[in-house]
Amino acid sequence: MDVLHYLSIGFSVALTPLNLGLVLAGCFIGTLIGSLPGIGPINGVAILLPLAYSIGLPPESALILLAGVYYGAEYGGRISSILLNVPGDAGAIMTTLDGYPMAKRGEGGRALALSAVSSFFGSMGALLLMVIFAPLLSKLAIQFGPSEYVWLMIFAFTCLATMVGKRPIKTVVGVVIGLLFATVGIDSGTGVLRFTMGIPNLFDGVDFLVVVIGMFAISEVLILLESWARNDLKLTPVGKSFISFSDIMAVKWVIFRSTLSGFLIGVLPGTGASIASAVAYGTEKRFAEGKDEHFGNGDIRGLAAPEAANNASAAGSMVPMLTLGIPGSGTTAILLGALMMFNITPGPLLFEQQPNIAWGLIASMFIGNIALLVMNLPMIGVFVKLLSIKQSYLVPIIVMLTFVGIYSIHGDTFDLFFMIVLGVFAFILRKLGFSLAPVILGLVLGEVLEENLRRALSISGGDWSILLNGTMTYVLAIATVAALTAPRILKTLKK
Amino acid sequence: MLYDRIFAGVSLVLSGLIAWTAYHFDVPFQYEPLGPKAFPIILSIILAACCVWMMVKPDQNVWRPNKEVFTKIAIGLVIMVLYAVLFEEAGFIISTTIVGAIFSWLFGEKPLKAFLYALVLSLVSYFLLADLMELNVPTGLLLGDF
Numbered sequence: 081m082d083v084l085h086y087l088s089i090g091f092s093v094a095l096t097p098l099n100l101g102l103v104l105a106g107c108f109i110g111t112l113i114g115s116l117p118g119i120g121p122i123n124g125v126a127i128l129l130p131l132a133y134s135i136g137l138p139p140e141s142a143l144i145l146l147a148g149v150y151y152g153a154e155y156g157g158r159i160s161s162i163l164l165n166v167p168g169d170a171g172a173i174m175t176t177l178d179g180y181p182m183a184k185r186g187e188g189g190r191a192l193a194l195s196a197v198s199s200f201f202g203s204m205g206a207l208l209l210m211v212i213f214a215p216l217l218s219k220l221a222i223q224f225g226p227s228e229y230v231w232l233m234i235f236a237f238t239c240l241a242t243m244v245g246k247r248p249i250k251t252v253v254g255v256v257i258g259l260l261f262a263t264v265g266i267d268s269g270t271g272v273l274r275f276t277m278g279i280p281n282l283f284d285g286v287d288f289l290v291v292v293i294g295m296f297a298i299s300e301v302l303i304l305l306e307s308w309a310r311n312d313l314k315l316t317p318v319g320k321s322f323i324s325f326s327d328i329m330a331v332k333w334v335i336f337r338s339t340l341s342g343f344l345i346g347v348l349p350g351t352g353a354s355i356a357s358a359v360a361y362g363t364e365k366r367f368a369e370g371k372d373e374h375f376g377n378g379d380i381r382g383l384a385a386p387e388a389a390n391n392a393s394a395a396g397s398m399v400p401m402l403t404l405g406i407p408g409s410g411t412t413a414i415l416l417g418a419l420m421m422f423n424i425t426p427g428p429l430l431f432e433q434q435p436n437i438a439w440g441l442i443a444s445m446f447i448g449n450i451a452l453l454v455m456n457l458p459m460i461g462v463f464v465k466l467l468s469i470k471q472s473y474l475v476p477i478i479v480m481l482t483f484v485g486i487y488s489i490h491g492d493t494f495d496l497f498f499m500i501v502l503g504v505f506a507f508i509l510r511k512l513g514f515s516l517a518p519v520i521l522g523l524v525l526g527e528v529l530e531e532n533l534r535r536a537l538s539i540s541g542g543d544w545s546i547l548l549n550g551t552m553t554y555v556l557a558i559a560t561v562a563a564l565t566a567p568r569i570l571k572t573l574k575k
Numbered sequence: 576m577l578y579d580r581i582f583a584g585v586s587l588v589l590s591g592l593i594a595w596t597a598y599h600f601d602v603p604f605q606y607e608p609l610g611p612k613a614f615p616i617i618l619s620i621i622l623a624a625c626c627v628w629m630m631v632k633p634d635q636n637v638w639r640p641n642k643e644v645f646t647k648i649a650i651g652l653v654i655m656v657l658y659a660v661l662f663e664e665a666g667f668i669i670s671t672t673i674v675g676a677i678f679s680w681l682f683g684e685k686p687l688k689a690f691l692y693a694l695v696l697s698l699v700s701y702f703l704l705a706d707l708m709e710l711n712v713p714t715g716l717l718l719g720d721f
Contacts, residue, residue, distance in 0.1 A: 134710050253626070253629070257622075260619075263615050269607060270610065270611050272602055302652070305648050306648055470682070470684070473679065475678050476676075477696065479655065479658070480696070487713070493662060496658075497656070500652070507648075511638045537607065541608060542609070
C-alpha cells in the first residue's frame, strides 16, 4: 500500500519532538484564538504567520504549526458561539442557533462536550477521506498543462463568486483587486516594472504578509474599536451537565452525513466552513422534519451538524491546496501563501517530491485532532475562563504582534505604513459588504494565473483556442458554466 | 446606495488609470505573444464592467457610524500611525508602552491601569520576542542602539 508507506513517512515527520510540540502549541493557540469572540481562524493564522516565518522554522514545521492554529480555531469557535451567542467567525454562526439555547437552559457543558465530540469525528472522517482522495487527485493533476490550470483557477473564482457573500459582483471585484495586487512589481517574463510608482519596496511585488496582516488584523482592530462602543458580552454559565453515550448515538448519522458534505464543500475551491456548516444544518433540519424537532431551540442535531461539517471542511479545504495549489478557503489561501514564502510550490508534484511536507502535515492533523479532543473535554474550563479576558488587554497584544511580525521580516518601517493603509482599505471593503477572502485568493493565485495564461499562449503562438484543447479543459469549462448557472437554475426550480 | 456608488466611481477611475498605465509599459523585448500589458488590461476591463454594474445596482447602506464610533476609529488609526513612526526611532519598549496604554484606555481601561498593563506587556514581550524567539525587535533609544 503506497498510502500506508507515505503515511508512515508522515508520522515520522510529525512525531519529531519539535513538530509534536508545534502541533500541540498550534492546537492550543488555535482553540484559544477561536474561542475569543471576534477573532476567527483566518485572523489567527494571519497574525501568527509572520512570527512563524521570522523565527526560522523549517517549512514543514511552520506549516504544521499554522495548520494546527487553523483547525484548532475552527474547533474553538464553538465556545464563544455556545456561551456568548457570538460566533468567532462566519463558520461558527450556525453553531449559535442551537448551541446558545442549550447553554441558556443550563446545558452549556453538554453542548460544549457534544460539539467537541462532533468536531472530532468530523475532522477525523474528513482526514480519512483526505488520505484516500488527495493522492488520487494529485495523480490526476500531474497531467494538467497551462490551459487546464487557467480553467481551474477560473473555476475556483466562479465557485467563489456564486457561493460566497450576498453579491457575486462584489466577490468578483474582490478577486480582481487581489489579482491586480499580484501584478505589482517586476514582471518575471520581461523585467518590466509594473505599478510600483517608483517605490523600491514594491519592486519585489507587494509583500504577501503585509497584505494579509494589513487586511485582516488591522481592519479587525478597527472593527473591534467600532463595535466596542455598542455591545457588552454576557457569559452564560457552563453548568455541570455533560454529554452521555446516548447523545452520541443519537447524532451518529447526523455526524456521518455532515462530515461527508462538509468535506466535499471544503474541497470545492473558494468555499469554506461557513457554507459547509450552513448546508449541513439545513440538510439535518430537512431530515428531521416532523420527527420531534426543536431546531433553533437547542436541538442536539442542530449543534452536531454544523460542528462536524465546519471541521470536516477545514480538512477538506487542504486537499485542493496541497494537490492543485488552489486553496479551498480563505484560511488555506493564507497557508498557501505561507508555503510559497518558503519557496515551496504546492501542486501535484508536492506529494511525490516532498512527501515529508504533504504527508507530515496530514499525519500531524491526526495527532492534532486527538490532542484537541483531549484538550477540549477536560480542559474546557481553561478556555471558558479565557473568554472573560477583557478586550482592553487583548487588543494591545494583537496590535503589538502585528507590528513586530511585519517589522521583523525586512526590518523596514515602510511595511508598517503600507500595512496600515491596507488595513484602512480593507476596513472600507468590509463595511461595504465585501468579503476579504476573495482578495487574498486573487493575490495568491494572480501570479500563477498570469504565468499559465502567458505560457499557454506562448505554446500556441497567441492562438486563444488553446484554452479549449483536450478533454480536461472541456470538463473544467463545463464545470465553470455549471457553477455559474447552478444557483439560478436551483432558484427557478424551487419556485 | 451612496457608499457603493462612490466606491464604484473611484474604482472606475482607478481601472482607467491602470489600463492607461499598463498600455504605456515600455517593453524592451518580448518573447511571448501576451506580454506584461495584456493581463492588467484584461483585469481593468473586468473591474470597470463590475463598477458600472455596481453603480447601476448599488446595495443599501448598512453602515451608519455615530460620532463616538468615528472618533474611536480615528484615534485608533492615528495611534497606529504613531506606532509605525515611533517603532524604530523610540524602540519597541517605549513605543509599545505608549501605544498599548492608549489602546487599552480606548477599550475602557482606567488610565493608570492601562499604562501599567502596557508597561508590563512591553517588557515581558520584549524579552520573549527578542531573546527567546530571536526576532528582529528594535531597541531604539532606551538601550542606545544607534
